[in-house]
Amino acid sequence: MSTRPTSDALTQAQDQFVAVWGQMGSAWGISRTMAEVHALLYITGEPLCTDDIMERLEISRGNASMSLRALLEWGIVSRTHKRGDRKEYFQAEQHVWTLFRAIVRERIKREVDPLMASLYEIRDITQPHQRADARPSFAPPAAIADHNRRLDEMIDFFRTLETLSQGFVSPSGRGLEIAASVLSGSVTGPRAAEPARPGEGESL
Amino acid sequence: MSTRPTSDALTQAQDQFVAVWGQMGSAWGISRTMAEVHALLYITGEPLCTDDIMERLEISRGNASMSLRALLEWGIVSRTHKRGDRKEYFQAEQHVWTLFRAIVRERIKREVDPLMASLYEIRDITQPHQRADARPSFAPPAAIADHNRRLDEMIDFFRTLETLSQGFVSPSGRGLEIAASVLSGSVTGPRAAEPARPGEGESL
DNA sequence: CTATGTTTTCAGAAGAGATTGAAAGAAAAA
DNA sequence: TTTTTCTTTCAATCTCTTCTGAAAACATAG
Numbered sequence: 001m002s003t004r005p006t007s008d009a010l011t012q013a014q015d016q017f018v019a020v021w022g023q024m025g026s027a028w029g030i031s032r033t034m035a036e037v038h039a040l041l042y043i044t045g046e047p048l049c050t051d052d053i054m055e056r057l058e059i060s061r062g063n064a065s066m067s068l069r070a071l072l073e074w075g076i077v078s079r080t081h082k083r084g085d086r087k088e089y090f091q092a093e094q095h096v097w098t099l100f101r102a103i104v105r106e107r108i109k110r111e112v113d114p115l116m117a118s119l120y121e122i123r124d125i126t127q128p129h130q131r132a133d134a135r136p137s138f139a140p141p142a143a144i145a146d147h148n149r150r151l152d153e154m155i156d157f158f159r160t161l162e163t164l165s166q167g168f169v170s171p172s173g174r175g176l177e178i179a180a181s182v183l184s185g186s187v188t189g190p191r192a193a194e195p196a197r198p199g200e201g202e203s204l
Numbered sequence: 205m206s207t208r209p210t211s212d213a214l215t216q217a218q219d220q221f222v223a224v225w226g227q228m229g230s231a232w233g234i235s236r237t238m239a240e241v242h243a244l245l246y247i248t249g250e251p252l253c254t255d256d257i258m259e260r261l262e263i264s265r266g267n268a269s270m271s272l273r274a275l276l277e278w279g280i281v282s283r284t285h286k287r288g289d290r291k292e293y294f295q296a297e298q299h300v301w302t303l304f305r306a307i308v309r310e311r312i313k314r315e316v317d318p319l320m321a322s323l324y325e326i327r328d329i330t331q332p333h334q335r336a337d338a339r340p341s342f343a344p345p346a347a348i349a350d351h352n353r354r355l356d357e358m359i360d361f362f363r364t365l366e367t368l369s370q371g372f373v374s375p376s377g378r379g380l381e382i383a384a385s386v387l388s389g390s391v392t393g394p395r396a397a398e399p400a401r402p403g404e405g406e407s408l
Numbered sequence: 409c410t411a412t413g414t415t416t417t418c419a420g421a422a423g424a425g426a427t428t429g430a431a432a433g434a435a436a437a438a
Numbered sequence: 439t440t441t442t443t444c445t446t447t448c449a450a451t452c453t454c455t456t457c458t459g460a461a462a463a464c465a466t467a468g
């Protein structure tokens with residue numbers, strides 16, 4: 001029927017990869033189509049134009065356009081041109097680790113950073129304007145103290161995570177050693193958060 | 205109006221934490237309510253029953269029940285009882301790193317493992333039944349060879365990621381050293397996948 | 409300038425996922 | 439046993455996200 005044989009081994013493998021990658025994407029908060037477009041560009045390895053993508057994935061022009069723009073914003077797909085052709089072509093980052101780094105970097109920027117900001121704001125509600133030198137005159141009530149400890153632990157965790165991620169994100173391998181040392185420091189010993197812990201953590 | 209003052213600092217901080225955590229959850233493929241229930245249990249730190257949660261989050265009984273069951277399945281919330289009370293109470297894992305490990309472990313199990321299985325299947329389409337001793341008589345066409353290389357790189361990446369994660373997941377700090385060494389081996393040199401090296405998994 | 413080819417936008421349609429609420433199920437007390 | 443209390447289930451409903459398609463915007467050539 002179609003001009004392109006749809007059942008050769010390569011095409012079949014590509015289609016399956018696209019489906020699987022799309023599935024994965026949607027489990028991680030990325031729209032299925034966007035993940036599929038990326039999968040197609042990655043697995044074919046060659047630059048494709050909007051019409052190629054529309055045809056292959058059977059999606060509308062609008063959808064293709066928006067997905068591509070989003071992928072460009074994530075920095076994991078780039079534009080190219082073919083000479084004598086007015087169309088834009090798109091190709092995906094081919095190094096998996098570079099791809100991974102770009103994704104981690106973006107998600108941190110978009111989700112973790114704002115989260116941190118919110119957490120600091122929340123901390124200010126019960127620990128207002130706490131400067132290092134200014135000791136509070138009265139100890140806070142136990143409920144507040146507990147709350148503060150939990151919140152601080154959470155903040156501490158995300159700070160560590162952010163530091164850690166710099167190991168992945170940095171283009172040189174350098175940051176990795178930092179990350180590794182942070183890991184051994186922080187993960188190994190979940191630390192003195194609980195003095196005499198009643199032992200609820202292990203079995204969970 | 206209500207018996208509980210809704211505007212004291214602690215309550216306000218808790219509500220805000222719940223909102224922020226719910227937001228974060230939904231960006232990561234977890235239903236907002238489920239994340240909110242978890243947030244509430246984490247930040248209050250004390251066991252709550254279904255009715256407490258329904259009231260505080262203004263959700264239906266069915267929703268509360270389902271969210272709690274899901275959280276139990278994730279292993280980040282546990283059941284408790286109060287003596288003289290027939291109701292079930294729930295409390296959240298209080299160690300942030302333990303919580304993190306549980307989440308990573310579950311997501312790997314639910315998403316990465318099936319993905320890996322699919323990737324292996326896809327590989328079999330273009331590299332069928334490739335046994336170590338049986339060399340193919342003819343080299344595959346370039347398009348297939350390229351495809352295979354890309355797919356192998358992806359598989360290699362997820363294998364590394366899985367190994368890495370064992371460092372986080374293992375309750376002892378031991379696995380961490382492994383993770384760190386994998387990191388320095390694989391991340392630092394992402395390029396090694398291209399040239400002409402047949403054995404793809406040295407340390408794995 | 410107009411004509412032609414290409415990309416973006418966005419209101420409405422379609423679809424996916426979350427939530428409710430009432431009924432059924434379970435378990436402990438009487 | 440029956441009653442009471444609490445928990446789970448699931449079809450119907452609602453909500454939010456994604457997708458479409460046609461129009462508008464843009465760009466290049468002539």
